[in-house]
Amino acid sequence: MNRMSPLARAGLFLLAILLGLFFVLPMLWLITAPLNPRTTLSVTLPSQPSLDNFRAVFDNGFAIRALLVNNLIIGGGAMVLVAVVATLASYSLSRTRVPGSKLLVYVLILFSSVVSGTAAMVPIFLLAYNLGLINEHIGVILVMTGGLLPSAIFIMRDFVDSIPRSYEEAALVCGASPRRTFWDVAMPLVRPGVLVVAIWAFVNAWGAFLVPLVLLRSPEKMPASIAFYSFYTEAGTPNLPLVSAYAFLYTIPVLLLYLIINWRFGFRFFGGIKR
Amino acid sequence: MAEVRLDNVTRQFGSVVAVNAINLTIADGEFVALLGPSGCGKTTTLRLIAGLEQADGGHMYIGDRDVTNLPPRDRDIAMVFQDYALYPHMTILDNIGYPLKVRGTPRAELTKRVTEVAERLQIGNLLQRRPGQLSGGQQQRASVARAVVYHAQVFLFDEPLSNLDAKLRVEARAFLKRLQHELDVTAVYVTHDQAEAMALADRIAVMNHGRIMQLGAPLEVYRRPQNLFVASFIGSPPMNLLPCRVDLGARRLVFAGGAALEMTGMMERLPASLRDGEMVTLGIRPEHITIRETAGASTLPVKVYVTEPLGGESLVITQMGDLLISIRLFQDEPPSLPDAVWLELNMTHTFLYGAEGELMR
Ligand SMILES: Nc1ncnc2c1ncn2[C@@H]1O[C@H](COP(=O)(O)OP(=O)(O)OP(=O)(O)O)[C@@H](O)[C@H]1O
Numbered sequence: 001m002n003r004m005s006p007l008a009r010a011g012l013f014l015l016a017i018l019l020g021l022f023f024v025l026p027m028l029w030l031i032t033a034p035l036n037p038r039t040t041l042s043v044t045l046p047s048q049p050s051l052d053n054f055r056a057v058f059d060n061g062f063a064i065r066a067l068l069v070n071n072l073i074i075g076g077g078a079m080v081l082v083a084v085v086a087t088l089a090s091y092s093l094s095r096t097r098v099p100g101s102k103l104l105v106y107v108l109i110l111f112s113s114v115v116s117g118t119a120a121m122v123p124i125f126l127l128a129y130n131l132g133l134i135n136e137h138i139g140v141i142l143v144m145t146g147g148l149l150p151s152a153i154f155i156m157r158d159f160v161d162s163i164p165r166s167y168e169e170a171a172l173v174c175g176a177s178p179r180r181t182f183w184d185v186a187m188p189l190v191r192p193g194v195l196v197v198a199i200w201a202f203v204n205a206w207g208a209f210l211v212p213l214v215l216l217r218s219p220e221k222m223p224a225s226i227a228f229y230s231f232y233t234e235a236g237t238p239n240l241p242l243v244s245a246y247a248f249l250y251t252i253p254v255l256l257l258y259l260i261i262n263w264r265f266g267f268r269f270f271g272g273i274k275r
Numbered sequence: 276m277a278e279v280r281l282d283n284v285t286r287q288f289g290s291v292v293a294v295n296a297i298n299l300t301i302a303d304g305e306f307v308a309l310l311g312p313s314g315c316g317k318t319t320t321l322r323l324i325a326g327l328e329q330a331d332g333g334h335m336y337i338g339d340r341d342v343t344n345l346p347p348r349d350r351d352i353a354m355v356f357q358d359y360a361l362y363p364h365m366t367i368l369d370n371i372g373y374p375l376k377v378r379g380t381p382r383a384e385l386t387k388r389v390t391e392v393a394e395r396l397q398i399g400n401l402l403q404r405r406p407g408q409l410s411g412g413q414q415q416r417a418s419v420a421r422a423v424v425y426h427a428q429v430f431l432f433d434e435p436l437s438n439l440d441a442k443l444r445v446e447a448r449a450f451l452k453r454l455q456h457e458l459d460v461t462a463v464y465v466t467h468d469q470a471e472a473m474a475l476a477d478r479i480a481v482m483n484h485g486r487i488m489q490l491g492a493p494l495e496v497y498r499r500p501q502n503l504f505v506a507s508f509i510g511s512p513p514m515n516l517l518p519c520r521v522d523l524g525a526r527r528l529v530f531a532g533g534a535a536l537e538m539t540g541m542m543e544r545l546p547a548s549l550r551d552g553e554m555v556t557l558g559i560r561p562e563h564i565t566i567r568e569t570a571g572a573s574t575l576p577v578k579v580y581v582t583e584p585l586g587g588e589s590l591v592i593t594q595m596g597d598l599l600i601s602i603r604l605f606q607d608e609p610p611s612l613p614d615a616v617w618l619e620l621n622m623t624h625t626f627l628y629g630a631e632g633e634l635m636r
């Protein structure tokens with residue numbers, strides 16, 4: 001490392017601290033605000049921390065149902081569907097020689113931002129309407145999956161590409177069928193990639209707002225992102241204490257999912273190929 | 276055990292012909308090495324035999340079965356990969372036992388057979404570890420164990436020793452040779468290391484540009500390279516190859532720069548088709564040249580370029596025009612030589628190659 005003058009060093013530290021603060025402040029707010037009976041938009045340690053905000057939120061059956069039922073259905077559904085389809089698609093794209101497959105994925109990625117984006121909402125609404133998927137969770141799941149898949153396939157294919165084929169070839173040569181090879185050898189090796197993509201899909205579907213807003217009708221099917229509005233007054237001003245408590249609850253499943261997967265499977269990849 | 280036969284087998288990648296109409300018969304129990312420079316098609320040939328590549332033309336037989344269109348698992352082969360390809364998520368026990376598991380062997384018998392094989396390969400105490408916790412040499416033996424454990428008819432090796440250091444490589448080489456003799460299996464072994472091929476194989480197939488340039492016993496290939504490519508590839512340092520013109524009248528070979536050698540000693544073996552004035556290449560191994568400090572009746576004048584002590588022997592590299600000629604001396608210290616010396620070639624150990632690179636005599 002090259003030497004820095006103490007002044008430059010101090011400047012660097014200052015910059016790092018400022019940047020750190022910039023990202024930490026919202027987190028701090030998220031932790032302190034729900035405990036504060038009189039939440040404002042500034043970060044203040046509550047003088048009398050209480051759980052009253054959470055109590056009020058749990059009394060709102062609509063919002064809790066949105067969070068614990070609808071969001072889990074939509075997030076979980078999109079997660080499973082994206083993970084399964086992206087794994088199979090990227091595996092076959094990586095392991096077979098299909099002319100133009102790279103281009104195909106790029107084009108799909110380009111269009112995927114359209115699928116779940118604002119521009120395509122009318123056609124998507126019409127499509128869902130004609131398929132009878134309006135006001136159905138499965139409709140939201142399918143649209144979210146469609147929007148997420150290209151990027152998921154892109155990430156996964158890079159991952160599958162990085163796994164040497166000789167693992168699978170060794171299995172094929174010593175007598176395993178292609179299907180068996182996939183389950184016994186390829187699947188355990190790509191699992192870290194599958195987990196990354198699954199979590200990414202879950203987070204995206206968990207936070208989806210526009211698609212469920214357009215496709216869902218009945219309040220009892222709405223996800224949490226929309227249920228936030230139940231903490232607004234009729235005039236449209238947010239009840240900040242309750243919003244912050246709800247926001248806190250909103251982040252927990254995502255964190256939990258990450259922790260569980262990390263603890264259970266670990267995002268690690270142990271080598272076994274001699275390079 | 277079975278014979279392996281390739282009949283006009285071809286494999287193309289786009290415009291690259293990786294394997295070009297190869298014919299090769301490997302006898303039951305024979306150990307054949309595929310030797311050649313990088314990119315000559317050795318690995319592709321091996322993968323064709325394994326069924327990991329599809330032939331674009333020709334037929335392949337293992338025993339009396341036509342396996343050309345069979346998937347790898349129906350070919351009854353075992354393969355050791357260059358990178359070992361041990362499954363990182365399984366223990367060594369499960370790695371070695373995987374072929375047995377696939378065949379539905381009961382767990383108890385699987386463990387018993389794996390333990391037997393592992394004991395023999397001296398990795399019996401490592402069965403509970405994962406591949407990442409093994410040294411290179413241990414991984415290599417584990418991958419050999421996985422190939423040995425299920426008694427396949429044909430063994431395929433793709434440079435299995437290239438990731439080992441020099442000392443371990445010689446050990447592993449000897450070990451593989453013993454193992455092959457004990458198991459008495461048919462084996463195809465890919466390498467670009469000629470010492471390895473020489474040491475291990477019953478026969479060597481020297482390949483270049485997707486073709487087999489020569490197939491024969493190691494010493495046969497060394498002693499009588501059938502063409503310029505093999506001559507320039509086999510031997511370390513390889514054979515000296517000196518372009519020259521035939522002067523039949525004077526019974527001499529004339530080199531660029533005017534130096535000439537008498538053809539005595541090789542006359543009786545010259546082909547009848549040899550024409551006066553034809554351009555040929557004279558080949559001679561470095562050990563069949565003697566250095567003289569005075570000119571003789573049939574010597575080549577050269578300048579000493581460098582001398583290299585190689586341990587048990589030494590190498591003198593000389594220069595004639597822009598040709599380098601190396602001479603191997605079986606003495607550990609290179610002699611001190613004057614700048615200009617003369618080379619006497621043992622003409623009974625020379626080869627003549629024609630314009631197409633073919634051996635003429
Ligand atoms: N999957 C592939 N796609 C395209 N070209 C290939 C493929 N595999 C091999 N080739 C080409 O075929 C030729 C032979 O390759 P091969 O791997 O058989 O060589 P090799 O003799 O094993 O070389 P090395 O000693 O470097 O391993 C090379 O020109 C290579 O670039």
Ligand SMILES: [Mg+2]
Nearest residue numbers: 317318319465
């Ligand atoms: Mg190779």
